[in-house]
């Protein structure tokens with residue numbers, strides 16, 4: 001039976017460290033508020049002068065993942081690039097990355113699934129691999145949030161949360177009798193809540209798509225979020241989707257070695273931990289260091305957990321869960337087995 005397995009993982013976090021204290025220079029906030037409400041202590045942003053896009057961060061993460069997989073770029077049958085902060089409006093960052101990897105005609109698919117980009121991306125890769133349409137897929141989740149945040153008191157509820165970064169995963173189809181690789185996935189969306197977390201401008205539904213006064217007076221080019229509404233949805237939907245994903249894999253929570261949740265808010269993940277009755281060593285969080293890196297958050301966390309030997313790549317069953325803009329929410333069970 002064909003299974004989709006991970007052959008290599010890589011991450012890249014830009015070097016500009018921004019502590020909570022640093023943010024107090026720009027807005028009325030405090031280290032205490034940010035840590036209490038989100039768990040975040042710091043995040044990393046791309047250089048202030050700009051000229052670094054999601055594909056640039058993705059390129060470095062990809063090279064690491066390719067190296068670990070023992071692949072060269074020409075081995076890739078397809079690129080799937082997840083980001084809500086593409087380098088430019090179009091074409092997608094996947095095309096830009098493809099060129100930067102020195103590839104000539106490898107297909108590149110961008111997906112716009114925000115915090116669940118990892119799930120939609122890997123489920124798509126799994127379907128392509130199992131159908132025989134591709135066998136080696138490079139998935140990249142990368143975000144440059146910092147250039148698009150309202151770093152003033154007006155935008156503080158959103159601005160303090162987000163960090164920049166990229167994660168990359170090399171996925172391959174293998175014929176095996178073992179119950180390994182992607183065991184199950186569950187994807188959901190509810191566009192009813194689209195306005196609860198969104199970035200409106202530039203908008204094709206408006207003509208013109210952008211007007212100077214909308215930038216100055218209304219700031220509609222910055223993300224806006226009803227944090228409490230998203231928070232409440234997460235508390236309900238994450239345990240639900242965890243159960244659905246486990247059921248699909250024929251597993252129970254006790255069969256899981258580690259939960260790697262999307263890193264949106266430490267309190268959300270702690271609430272999930274309580275609901276599922278998980279001991280501390282069975283859930284991995286790194287939002288404290290990196291903030292919320294959206295599509296990059298899970299691949300970055302997976303890479304760090306492997307590096308720290310928290311994930312044993314010879315035998316480890318992981319439950320991934322996430323929820324974010326869309327609204328989208330999802331789960332995936334993956335088993336490393338050697």
Ligand code: UT7
Pocket residue numbers: 028029030033034037038115156157158160197226227228230231234263264265268292294323324325
């Ligand atoms: O990955 C994307 C998905 N997104 C999420 O999962 C986000 C989920 N939601 C959250 O993480 C939380 O709702 C936030 C961290 C965004 C906000 O935390 P909260 O506990 O829901 O705070 P709040 O929005 O209810 O605001 C409480 C107070 C308000 O002041 P008043 O009205 O009580 O006077 C805010 O103006 O905190 C104020 N506030 C801040 N104060 C200091 C909001 N942001 C800040 C800030 N620093 N950065």
